[in-house]
Amino acid sequence: MALEFFNTLSRRAEVFTPLDLEGRTVRMYTCGPTVYNHAHIGNFRAYLFEDLLQRHLEARGYHVLRVMNLTDVDDKTIRDSRKAGRPLADFTQVYKQAFFEDIATLRIRPALHYPAATEDRYIQRMIQMIAQLENQGAAYKAEDGSVYFRLSHFPRYGQLAHLNLEDLRPSGRIRNDEYEKESVGDFALWKAWDENDGDVAWDSPWGRGRPGWHIECSAMATELLGPELDIHCGGVDNIFPHHEAEIAQSECCTGRTFVRYWLHCAHLMVDGQKMSKSLGNFYTLRDLTGRGYTGREVRYALITVNYRLPCNFTLAGLDAARTALARLDQWTARLTEYAGNTAPEPTPLSAASDRFLDLLDDDLNISAALGCLFDLVRDSNKAMDSGALSRGQAASLLQAWTRINQVLAFEPYAQEIPAEIAALVEQRAKARASKDWALSDQLRDKIHALGWSLKDTKDGQKLMPAQ
């Protein structure tokens, strides 16, 4: 089948074709973190979905230009940097750094650009866009000095979330101090400085202040990717109002359709509930690695539920991920050893990699795709057990795995065997040759205590890092 994605805008699965048909380039913008603390695993679920999307597009021969923004100025970053008594840039730098470490841990492929809202280039772009909106009558300066987007200027507002503005019920989250606005739905483009902002301010035609959140993304996306994007992703909670606002601002400025495919990731649940600090089910990636889980285990646990479905995260699920990955490791290790340097030789089993990618074509149906992978694992293990698989065919299956793994990034960590361990293993081999089982067991315990596990196979000892 053709590559299809569910587009939030149409609420239908649509065949994907990029704007650039010839060059196969895909312009993709993904909403990134607000760097005022460590990102939590709910954030990472979204970033992992975007990584899967990018990897699958690349597997299908597209060249993906992906941009992910860093929001390094907003109410929270300012509030917490002041609380910490540190300059905003110093404060956010810590979390930017942590974010990059975390995405590397999760094997998320880096984006092409990580624009930060406070970079001069983007501040200038934001000011330019706001001025343009003001000239068009799409924005106005209120009495408090802030500039707001005039919703009445953009009737399509609400099309992405499929909301009727008249139906909206005030939810108490509307700030009372924004009485200066013409209409309650108008959102800030430029926020006039107030004392809570401390020394965080930029000069603008409307006086000192700072950008509103929504304009950041419009400015950075169009600055780096041009007026029209193929794909824009984010969490479902960004649909309204953030992405609506982006559409309104961008399309008023460029006169073009801002985004062709909107893809949104559902929320992550933890133990069946919304993750929150008060419930004690709030996890950062560091919490999990601190408990001994690896990045790829978290990756597996967060990626294996289709992105449009709520995913319920549990530690039991992480353990299941660990076991499943160990089985894949075992399988690839067995194939590798059996294939040796033999040249690949066709086998019908290799078609699994085609099926795998075909299943992902259906709006990233990862569950079905993994089902197909595990069918391959079982079938090829069986074939090896019965001697029905040639070494060349094993080599061919490894090629199929490489293709599948380009999308999954589930390969085991490269492990170097320390000399000390290698020496113990050799010593044990000698003990076993002379049937000195007592010494053999003693060495096995010692090796295990050093973090490695041994198993005795018909081909000798096999060393693996203990989980």
Place this chain on the structure above:
RNA sequence: GGCGGGGUCGCCAAGUGGUAAGGCUCGGCUCUGCAAAAGCCGCAUUCGUGGGUUCGAUUCCCACCCCCGCCUCCA
């Protein structure tokens, strides 16, 4: 009140108008000096409830119950 997602084996989770993928757990077996690991086999006559359409529904229609999310700066 409006909009949306979901209820499929103990847990996670595909799926189709034609009779239920896969992963984890569990049970059995094989291999093994022992152990561990691994491999193989087995494990839902049934898909929230009640109706309806149909030769046939988990899949379509209607009603109902339950869970979750969003509703103006949370991925």
